[in-house]
Amino acid sequence: MSKVEIPTNAIAIPENLEDVNHTWLSSILGISISPSNFLATPNAQVGTGFLSQIVRVSCEELDGTPLKLIVKLLPQGDSSNTDFAKTIVVDAAFDVREIDFYSIIYPDLIQVLPELKDYMCHFYTGFITENPRSSVIVMGDLKPDGYKTINFGNYLSEFQMEESVKFMAKFHYASNALEYKKKLPLDQIYPFLHDKNANEPTKQSFFTFFINGLAKLDAFFEKENCSVEFRDYFKSLLPDQIPIFTNVFRAMNKHTSLIHGDLWSNNLLVQDDGKSIKVIDWQLVACGDPSYDLAVLIISILPPERLKRDEVERLLRLYFDTYLELSDFGIE
Template sequence: MTIPRGPENVTPAWLGSVLGVGVSRVDVTPIGTGQTGATYRVAATYEAEQSDVPTSFAVKLSAQDDAVRERVALGYRSEVEFYSQIADKMRIPVPRAYHTEISDDGADVVLLLADMAPAVQGDQIAGCSPAEARLAVEALAGLHGPSWCDPQWMDLSAIVMPKPGDDDAAKGLGEVSRMAADIVIDRLGAKIAPQDQETLVAAMSSVTPWLMAEPKRYALMHGDYRLDNMLFDPDRTRVTVVDWQTVGIGLPGRDLAYFTGTSLEPAVRSDIERDLVERYHRSLLEFDVADYDLETCWSDYRLGAVQVPLLVALGTAFASTTERGDDMMMAMLSRGCQMIRELETLELISSYPSP
């Protein structure tokens, strides 16, 4: 086993073994506040001058809590699969992976990634600017376009969400989603406006027909495409997308709507979302996506808005939480429920034939 269990195991010998160079010293410091993993910055001093490897890396390890590690093992597999099999075939900007390794049971993992400093993480609670949103939606096309309706990705082993056409899985997630909505309202109902509670319950009751609505149009999805999973260069000319533990295959508009619905204040979102969808659509067409007009893209975007309360409900009901985590989830839920009402997403779902 060569996977570091904790930061104390990220030694000069370990780093040198995976890079194939002599390392005399490492300085390991924590970065980020991930709840399902632990990330560190590793500054390396080499025994001899190196021209082809950097002096600083980001190392992502399993969560230090054993119960969390076992619960999110599928997410670890998903992220390793992304960096080892998918990333090089996409055009979405991600950190370079220098080494990935995972145990047979999926509970121990290490990702040695490029350090993107001085890029800074987006602020999920505060929301992003229109300029940052434009970067994010154009970058997203670099994931969806190269994988558009390509059946080879159906064979991935670590897909988190139900695949298109898997009706049994869609029904199963529908049942879990309704349960999650009840848990969230029971636990945090005092923080949720009555109209948002109503929208949450209605949306989670629509998950099964929602998943079945457009099975023939699909692409690889990030699954949790929001500000906390983005790093912006200081001049806001580039975004890098991280945290690939929720890779899925499904209607691409779900990623797009999830981003705008969680990462923009509602007034800003409603003012610029048409422009953002048009930018995304133009960027998508650069990857030779055919027979996909702007109005269909807009309809998919409206449909995709259920991704917001779905992930918020599942995350709040079944994952460990913190005070900041609850505040973040409540902000995302409020934004997403308002988006669903304004875009008449539930009415759109009901216009499809019953499954």
């Protein structure tokens, strides 16, 4: 890539989608983007998520090198849905954690287990601004390579199910191996992800989401004229949520690992030929109980008629076999 010098004050986050142009992209990537053949497609949402505004960019450097990019911004617009989504992301620091994962944690993990690269999107850059609070993440666009999301209810092939479970084992293993090699617990390697006293941003963000966020969700349902019966049922579920998530993100000695935190089928990208998967949306990465990741993944990838003991045990065995095959650090 041909580097260019960009004044610091030229780097900003677009207030309007039209501002995602070759000049702005050159400034944040530090390369020369050609104004020719520059195409930015707004509202290119990936999957069913609504917590980001996605802009798909097709462009090339001045030397002709093609680039296919995803620009991930905070939700934009004036609707109540947008305000609700933006509040969740900012209050719970989802964007901060995703940027921290790609820029700090991921480089450490691939030093331990390089094959994790096979499951990841290419990360170019990401940063946060204050006053006004905003964020941007720029990543490689996998759609031109034939990747697509699997929406909940459309199930994975047998190969894709097994590959997703293998990824989970490799990711958990790499975090435990990193802990072993550095001879430090994960909460000391990444203090911004976990604190035993629950006073740091990540655990606070989960409680913010599940206390304040769910209350705002009820207000959102009211604005959308949802029935009283539906809202009453939703509120009846709330008291059970805090103890569940308190247990999930409690330090559990040797059973603690890095967890994705939201690895259901919609956060997997699969290639058209079914031979490869990518894992996206690292906004909830944390230190916690790896069984949470496994439970969310297995429930979302197995069709209801196959959600039986023998099927679950088969996938659990695959997880443990994959983990143990990698274990050359004396980890039990």
